[in-house]
Amino acid sequence: MKIKQIGTYNGDIISTILENRQIEDLDLFLNPSNENELDAFKLHNMAHAAEVLLAHLMIGNTVAILVDPDADGFSSSSIIYQYIKKIAPESNLIYLLHDSKAHGLTEKILEQIADSSIDLVLIPDAASNDKEEISRLYHMGLDVIVIDHHEVEELPPVGIIVNNQLAWNEDTNKNLVGAGMAIKFCQALDSMLNFNYADEFFDLAAMGQIGDSSDISENEVRYMVFKGIRTLNNPLIQLALEDRFGDVTNIAPKDLSFSIIPLINSVVRVGTMEEKDLLFRALNKIGADETFLVTKKKKNKTTGKFDFYEVNQNIYEYAYDMCKKVKSRQDTMVKKAMAKLETDINNEGGIAIGVLPTSDEGSITGLVANKLVSKLQKPVLLVYNLKGKYVGSGRGYEKVLPSLKDWCNETGLVEFAQGHANAFGISIFEKDFEAFKEKTKEVIPEEFVYEVDLHLEGKVDKQAILDVEDNKYLFGGKVHEPLFAFTGIKVRKDFIEQRGSMLTFYDSGVKFVMYGAPAGLFESLTYNFDKYITMDFVGRPSKDTYGAKEKPILVLSDCERNEKPNIEEPVVTAETIVF
Structure with a gap:
């Protein structure tokens, strides 16, 4: 794993990050205006x-x-x-x-x-x-x-x-x-x-x-x-944010990406016409005086059974509940599509290609492709046959190609690849599909370098993690969220946990979390007689806000065992213990 620190850390992580993003007018960036x-x-x-x-x-x-x-x-x-x-x-x-x-x-x-x-x-x-x-x-x-x-x-x-x-x-x-x-x-x-x-x-x-x-x-x-x-x-947007975050006074732009936006996109992808219409009406206050009698259930702590009761909801509450149900339905569809493709995907080259048997999952190709990228650690194209063309979605993986979209267009074998560099729609004529698949086998991953804003050897900076999360409103667009690297970190092996595809490490009061961890990684790290292992971590700062104390988290983009010999075992303190 190659790591390069951008610029020089000046002791203040926020100003360091903004300098690294080449923000020229700091005051205007912090206080945007409509003057120009x-x-x-x-x-x-x-x-x-x-x-x-x-x-x-x-x-x-x-x-x-x-x-x-x-x-x-x-x-x-x-x-x-x-x-x-x-x-x-x-x-x-x-x-x-x-x-x-x-x-x-x-x-x-x-x-x-x-x-x-x-x-x-x-x-x-x-x-x-x-x-x-x-x-x-x-x-x-x-x-x-x-x-x-x-x-x-x-x-x-x-x-x-x-x-x-x-x-x-x-x-x-x-x-x-x-x-x-x-x-x-x-x-x-x-x-x-x-x-x-x-x-x-x-x-x-x-x-x-x-x-x-x-x-x-x-x-x-x-x-x-x-x-x-x-x-x-907008009442619907406000309801979704309040339900997800509680206090909306310090909402950051990225918070919309984890609340109302995925709900709307799920209704658009897999909702019925009635559900789409309800969503549009709620967003536009059409029928604001309308009420809906809804039956809900709640678990009885005494009997352990569910009690049913009725509530009146306004259109915003009713539409929000509908959105959450559709999102759950979409998640189930993604899991089923993933199960179909696990044993039926062309994974020979540097780009994986999956072909869905029908267009039934056409609305979720991008979501499924994202999951496959995490699982396979390579770019993925997921398509289905529609009237003589293979159409679908592409999702890139920068450690293999900087832009999957550009690569597809450069083959000269696609009708189009349009969208973002690593998230786009694609169409390939049936006559060109086999030649296109052969091209994917020629792709050799480029040497990837993680460009980070902070790289520390042998220690973790908890305050820097918390400072970034406290200033999350600053990030978006070209001022992308920072990456941190902490290398040579000695971790007790019994402080490594796996739940499904989520792998978690604990050290020095910090939780290192990898979602969609590659199969076999947990076993390769823990099936040995070592009490401690030395790890290199690269990830994005976050924090756990549950409870009375904020706890720093690093959401991992990558991790690997550091093969340098351990010189001494770390001292176990209260901060080391799992929180």
């Missing part, structure tokens, strides 16, 4: 888009919002939906939901629009490249407004495309995703109408920007995100 935010009207077509929407609202036409199926899509659509209802409460406004995790103007959506009385289709977070589909709607007599952030391959000749990635935008901000672009659209409308409503939806913008992995270190995005999580206006 992008003028919405500098985005090409923004004024035209706002004028067309207002014209349709003025004459009472039917406006439809097409909701893209992910956290950013639901966020951006909700921002615009609520804004329109704010300025035109009686407007004929409807929303369209996908019945699968498909994006943009699919054939089903086009048929649905054709059979309706819709006059304007508003599409946040998608459709910039739906040239033919937008033309079909245009020739049907409909106006189309796209508010998007995805790269544009070929601009449609008709329709109104507002996209911050277009080259001719003036001083654009390319870090805005669908939700951020929706805010800009609402800011343009605010300016034209002399309102100030857009700021009310910054919590939804925060959810979209974080959910779509944007660079939240950029000032405008950072301002939007921080204002959003400090002024929670």
